[in-house]
Amino acid sequence: MTTRNEQSTKQTRNRILEAAGRVLARRGYHDTNVEEVVTKSGTSKGGFYFHFPSKERMVVTLVEEMSDKLVKKVERAMNGELQPERRLAIALDTLLRTFSRQRKLAQVLLINMAGHGKSMDKKFLPVRNRFAEVIQRELDGAVATGIVQPMDTTLASQVWLGALHEVIFQWLMADNPASIEDVVSQTGAMLFNSAGIPGERFVETLATP
Amino acid sequence: MTTRNEQSTKQTRNRILEAAGRVLARRGYHDTNVEEVVTKSGTSKGGFYFHFPSKERMVVTLVEEMSDKLVKKVERAMNGELQPERRLAIALDTLLRTFSRQRKLAQVLLINMAGHGKSMDKKFLPVRNRFAEVIQRELDGAVATGIVQPMDTTLASQVWLGALHEVIFQWLMADNPASIEDVVSQTGAMLFNSAGIPGERFVETLATP
Amino acid sequence: MTTRNEQSTKQTRNRILEAAGRVLARRGYHDTNVEEVVTKSGTSKGGFYFHFPSKERMVVTLVEEMSDKLVKKVERAMNGELQPERRLAIALDTLLRTFSRQRKLAQVLLINMAGHGKSMDKKFLPVRNRFAEVIQRELDGAVATGIVQPMDTTLASQVWLGALHEVIFQWLMADNPASIEDVVSQTGAMLFNSAGIPGERFVETLATP
């Protein structure tokens, strides 16, 4: 019934995850139904449940893979940088710009990651925390070199992550969003300030290679 | 089957909203069903739909009422204060402490306010923004008196709100939460810093009446 | 809450029946709900159930009153006529023209009188038969005077009534309905023919006073 030769260098599993990403971004978790994912991916219910034990686990898998990619992208961007200030700036910059460029990614990771009743939250918490951990590690690095005063970097990473989350969320929702340049530089400056690093350093450190 | 006068000092409508708050906090939007709200409130489906046109509108109503109360509480706490620094500190302090004391409130407003697919989000955006507006107004006040450098207070209020949101969320989710005193003072300090106000001023200004 | 002085020379009961007629014509039996009738009539649920034991009985009452009026109108039109041919022609003519002029009447009596499941049908059968009885009586009269061959006038009245019903129904449903003059004269001619009376007599007998 379904011809298998349209795009089938990709395996079923990946076709499903890719379609799920599109649907999830547009509809959110609860309004995403297996039927649509299966149709959009040109696969079948049976195929779906062969590769994933449940809808929930499929989404968790998708979100984990997306997070992994993003975390890796951030780490790649920081690769080789030794200056903690610069590493922090690059992390912030990469996160904000990537989310702003990949609406789908932001919608899945930021908007739909939160708020699906207790059970879902528990499932997504580790994913949510992965970003916080990246930030915390860099903040710890900054504290270690004395560039930042000793502080509760766990809490600080929460502050930073929450801020990023909200700023991007509002930017995505806005009818006339501000220039992403301004959003990045101002948010970066504020978060630098929050950790006791002069805000101007955010832009400066990004500018000097 | 249910005697009409068991507990009816409260009117049906309020009984429903109150029960809905409890269920919503425990289960989240999608896992909250009318049946349970109706049972928990000792009313009936018919009564529910007499007072609210749909489950969705009932939740929006509840969230609006909760937000109103909280915003009013914050404003009452700032009442008469003229010093912008102090007003900001009080706002942050009140928000954090109230959320930390009223788990239900936080769960409904912070956890379930976000992420229910496009349609829901559009409904809840105004509520979400109400808190940001309160913060922005105070930041504008601070800018006006020169205590804070001119800045994009819209963006800043998003940063603050996002940070508060995440900090409280993680505090609620934590197995061994830190002392709320520490969370408040450190978060306050970071956010003050982010706006260019020395972080120490947060605790100091709260201490001096 | 409801001001009582708008049209209240009419009593509640009649206000309800009048509104019910309008709603019933537009929506049909099942889509007519007590709520709307009560709203449209400016009365209340309590008022409704004070005057009628149930929705069903209210509709039966309404339909009976409408039928009564129509039957009386037909009888008034035939009043004093002795010639059976002429009485029959007048009956047909009056029925067709009245229905065609009073859409609401036709919709309630013809369209919604039929087909509401067994229970309803049993309730409405007597009403439906009232028109058949009028026709049958006149056919019997015609048989008695020898103008019509002896026949099963019960069956014949069914044939006539069914024909009238369908013709009017289709006329009401038609996008570009034919002139009612043509419909009346041709239907009259066909039914006269069916009973062995020359079809031309239908128009002729109506023309000569």
Added chain:
Amino acid sequence: MTTRNEQSTKQTRNRILEAAGRVLARRGYHDTNVEEVVTKSGTSKGGFYFHFPSKERMVVTLVEEMSDKLVKKVERAMNGELQPERRLAIALDTLLRTFSRQRKLAQVLLINMAGHGKSMDKKFLPVRNRFAEVIQRELDGAVATGIVQPMDTTLASQVWLGALHEVIFQWLMADNPASIEDVVSQTGAMLFNSAGIPGERFVETLATP
């Protein structure tokens, strides 16, 4: 709970339609609920909605299939007959006898086809008209051969159909119904007369092969 292979020589879809026919005949459209159809057909709600998009569409489908079969039966009965008189007689005869023998068919097509509020009517109009078209076509044939005077065959077919409808309806509702032979011959005669064909020809033409 239900073993899949109890009676499944028939496919689910047909099992549903068949059960729906029975329930619909007994209860009418509004009192037919999916629950009962599903139980009576030994299938499931899910199966029902896999095969039909809604209850309404299922009923429309059923009514269309029943009409198709009946129209085809009538055409088969007329097959090869050239004499218009005979074709008309056979059409009437087949319709009346089939309805009288298949109560279920009559109840679904005649009783429930009409009167379910505007929306339903619009859906069923095409079905209703299918029979009228068959009759009209034959009347046109009769006019073409000169056996019947030129006339508005659209209107005439409505008269015939309405008459058939009502006669069968009353026959089904009657506590002591007349012999179907008498009903057929007398109705046939009346309708022949109505079109200007001598009523006796109805019985005669059926008798001579």
Added chain:
DNA sequence: AATGAATGAGCTTTCATTCAT
């Protein structure tokens, strides 16, 4: 007589999941 808040059985429809093929 009249009001309208409250009741609850009942309805259609959805959808994650299963399983024979």
Added chain:
DNA sequence: AATGAATGAAAGCTCATTCAT
């Protein structure tokens, strides 16, 4: 590995009817 027909629990919502006032 994959298919898709079938399952059935559960959900949101409607509405004739009741009854305290």
